[in-house]
Amino acid sequence: MNIGEQLERGISVLVETPLGYDELLACTRIARRTGASLRVATHVERTPSARRFVAAARGLQAPIRGVSAACASGDLYAVLALSSRALGGVRPWRFARGAHVISGCLAGVPIVLRVGPEESFALTVDHDAGELTYTPVHGEALDPEPRADAAEMQHQLVLAQIHESIVRAPVAALPAHPDPTETHEAALRSLGAAEVESLPDALGRLEAISRRALSELLREHGARTEHGVLCNEAALLAALGAAPRHVWLIRRWLLALNRAGWPPPGREPTDPTEMRDAYAALGFPPAMAELHIAALRALPQLVSDQTTLPRLLDSSTTSALAAYQSNVFTAYLGAACDHLAERRGRVLEVRRGALDLNADFAAQGIAPQSVDLVIACNLLHNAEHVGRTLRRMRRALVPGGWLVFTDSTHENDAMLSAILFLLSPPPGAPPVGTEDRRAGTGSPFVDIDGWRAELFAAGFVPQFELPPTNSPLAAAGQRLFFAVAP
Incomplete structure (x- = not known):
């Protein structure tokens, strides 16, 4: 006995498998007629x-800025239904x-769904106060009571229409986006x-x-730790x-010293020859090695x-940044x-x-919907x-249109004793990121998952990041992000 026949007999039905739009519409009419x-x-x-x-989600005080989800194809309807209930409609x-x-x-509200056989069910709503994530809990008891009213049926009809618009989208209509492997290989060749x-x-x-130089400096000024925790930060x-x-x-x-372990005291912290060789192997100009050597000697x-760093280089901030940004990692990202x-x-x-970055682009002569590609390195x-800028x-x-940007997703420990001094705010100003997801993290950088969430919330569809995580080029933490504005 099919669903329509059961409804014709006045039997209430709870359906767990999503119905097609036409079938659901027909069954709805029968249910209303038979009660x-x-x-x-x-x-x-x-x-x-x-x-x-x-x-x-309905009780959040901050507005929901975006929804992201991952699921297998069989759970797509459940994701849509839960999302619509969390948002209060469709x-x-x-x-x-x-x-x-x-x-x-x-x-x-912008929504991005990753659907594939290897995807685990996860649903996240992003709001100004953070993120709220749902993943199914196995073994929970279900509420089997069938119930329906006109509003519920309208809700289900629209969801069925949405579900079919996704499932039946013609493959030939898929947009032609660049292939990440092709881009990676082209950048490697360069x-x-x-x-x-x-x-x-x-x-x-x-x-x-x-790390050796930092630990020597902190020990000289009385840094003491117990079980990896600094005893008195204020005194230090x-x-x-x-x-x-x-x-x-x-x-x-x-944080870096506690994570990696404080190096034992007694060894010469700075080896100029080793530093020059390492910087040369990374493709930096000689000026970068000299800047870092001078910075370690002038840490106090x-x-x-x-x-300041520019004074040590006897130059400007721009010159110090130019020395830092000329290396194999940035050459790869620039070529990509x-x-x-x-x-x-x-x-x-x-x-x-x-x-x-912090002002309206239109007021700076960039009209809305006027460019095909935005690049920011x-x-x-x-x-x-970062959300407002995106x-x-x-x-x-x-x-x-496409958005392509590169940025550090975390600092490496070599940055800590030199170039990161340039990211300290002017005297009296707050550090960057005190208004966005970086607030409270202590880092000026957004990690990979954070960038994906910010892209979702800004209305972009993230497509890929480069270099691949298993590439030696990923060691420095600098990544390229490619996203599309639907």
Whole structure:
């Protein structure tokens, strides 16, 4: 006996397998005529944990900025249903299939779905106060009671229409996005004879030298730890004469030393020859090695603001950054950006000093929907609020436009004793990121998962990151992100 026949007999039905739009519409009409109850609800929706998730999402004080989810194809309807309940509805909605994900909006909120046989069920709503994530809890009891009303049926009809619009989207209509493997290989070819396999070892040597110098400085000023915890941070900061704007950096030093283990005292912390060889192996200009050597020797003066990195280099901040940004890692990322830019027409390259990341782009002459590609290299960590900056970039792009940006996703320990001094705020100003997801982390950088969430919330569809995580080029933590504006 099929569903329609049961409803004709007045038997209430609870359906766990999503019905097609036409079948659900026909069954709804029968149920209303006979007075039977019909409900379409997957097992996921009917668990206590799912109900708690929906209640928590509906009770958020901060607005929901985006939804991201992953699931197998059989759970797609459950994801849509839970998302719609968390958002309080489904309209307005639209969806499009991409090469790797399904994107669109539900109840006017950007939503991105990763659907595949190896995907585990996970649903996350992103809001100004953080993230709320739901994953199914196995073994929960279900509520089997079928119930339905006109509003519920309308809800199910729209969900069925959305489900079919996704499932039946023609493969031929998928947008032609660049292939990450092709881009990676093109960028590798641009490096020529550069030896990438040795990069992690060379970087590791610089990190070890940096940690030795930092531990010697902190020990000289009375740093004591018990079970990896600093005994008295206030006393240490006072002994160092630390400028308030550099306190965040000293805390990053302590985190790195506690994580890697404090090197034993007694060894010469700075070996100029080893540093020069390591920097050369990483493709840096000689000026970078000399800057780092000078910085290690002047750490007490840098911490107390008696000197600055540009003064040590006898140059400007721009020159210090130029020395740091010329290496094998950035050459690879730059070549990948160039490879992607070849395929687009109107390109907006966001450069330091040419465009204010923290101000409206239209007021700076960049009209909405006026460019096909936005490129930003190693800049976005300087934004006061990365989400707002991404939304400005989104508005500048045409539908289907591309965003390509590179940035550090974490600091490596070699950065701690030199170049990160340039990221300390001006005296009296708060550190960057105090208004966005970086607040409270102590880091000026957004990690990979954080960038994906920010892209989702800004209305982008993240497609891939480079280099691959298993590549030696990933050792420095610098990544390229490619996303599409649907």
